[in-house]
Amino acid sequence: MTAYALVTGATSGIGLALAETLAARGRSLILVGRRAEALATIGQQLRSANGVEVIERVCDLADAQQVTQLLDALEAEALEIDLLVNNAGFTTSGSFVDNSWQSERDLLQVNVLALVALCHRIGRRMAAAGRGQILNVSSVSGFMPGPWMSNYAASKSYVLIFSESLREELAPRGVSVSVLCPGTTRSPFFDKAGIQIEKAAPDALIMSATDVARITVDALARKPAIIIPRFHNKLLAISPRLGPRWLLRKVVGALYRSVATQ
Template sequence: MLRYTLITGASSGIGLALAEAFAARGDALLLVARRADALARVAEDLQRRYDAVVELRACDLADAAQLDAFCEEIAGGAYEIGTLVNNAGFATSGAFVDNEWDDEREMIRVNITALAQLCHVVGRRMAAAGHGQILNVSSISGMMPGPWMANYAAAKAYVLSLSEGLREELAPRGVKVSVLCPGTTRSPFFERAGIDLAKLEKEALVMTPEAVARITVGALERDVAIIVPRWYNKLLAISPRLGPRWLLRKVVGSLYKGVARPAAH
């Protein structure tokens, strides 16, 4: 039975770049995203360029019924997963209480609930088999408070903490767990969040998804626990330890407020 690399959120951004990087090294892919048409275009391209084996699964991870059905397929052995990449996610921006709760709840379902559920069902099968690798995608934002992106930063902090905990729990059972914490990366992510990337580029060094993916796949092969691409993002990652929390909140809040979606009136 083929052993797949399962990638969620694989139709654009970092997820798409990771799919290309894994295809280039010869992995069979199981790609998951909401839109079947977008996935079909990705599959066609990867098959043409890399002669890759690609299976597709259209699934809205914010929909509990769809997520449960997909997880039941995995638990039942429909797919053998060698590597799980929990990449799907999106952000909200602006003052938390001014945003629509439906949007904030959907973000929690995708960024936290779906990721944790897939870690549970796939991680259990990997532990029983005695091998496997999990990559969860967090963010530099998960390492610090994020006023005007408060719920997103909190969700990514959850991903970081869960990943580090699972790494210790699963290591004796043959399963490797890593977490990716990229900085600002050019992708459709920002448009959906209502963030003006042009403004953000004035304040931060922006990476391409392809660069993030290349660094990430290399780090996974070395079993790096926390993957932070590029030196300037590494500096951001340690910044919370260099000063008082009140100052960190002010600085990060000032940056996020300047690029966040304007409040509706």
């Protein structure tokens, strides 16, 4: 039976780069995204370039009912998933109380609830089989408060802590859980949120999605708890421990306000 790597948010950014990297290494894929046409194009390209099997599944993870339907369909088809990559996510920017509630609710549904639902259903199947690997995508933002991107930072903190905790629960059952915490990465992610990436970090510190994916897939073979690509991002992750929290809030808030508001 073919074993698949399932990748959410697979039509752009880090998700697409992860799918391309996995396919180049011979992995069969289940690609999940909102845009059917983009999924079909990417699936055909990966099949042609790598000779792997690629299944496309259209699902808007902001819709809880569609998430349930996706999971039901995967179980009904008895598709074996030995690598789950929960990459899909987005951010809002600006003042939380001035943003629409719908956009903030959708953020929590995609970044947290859909991720947890996939971990629960697919993780349960992995645990029953006694094997499997889960990769959840957080961010270095998950290590610190994020004024002006408050809900996003909180969601990524949740993903970080949830992943570390789930790792301990599933390890005795043969399932490995890792969490990816990239820093600033060139991606449509920022454009969609109206964030000026050139103000977020010096150009030399902005990584390409391809580099993040390559480092991540290389690391998965070692099954680490946390993957933080590049030394400067590791420094960012530990920086909250080096000073008082009030100062951290002020510094990060000033940065995020400058890049996240027009």
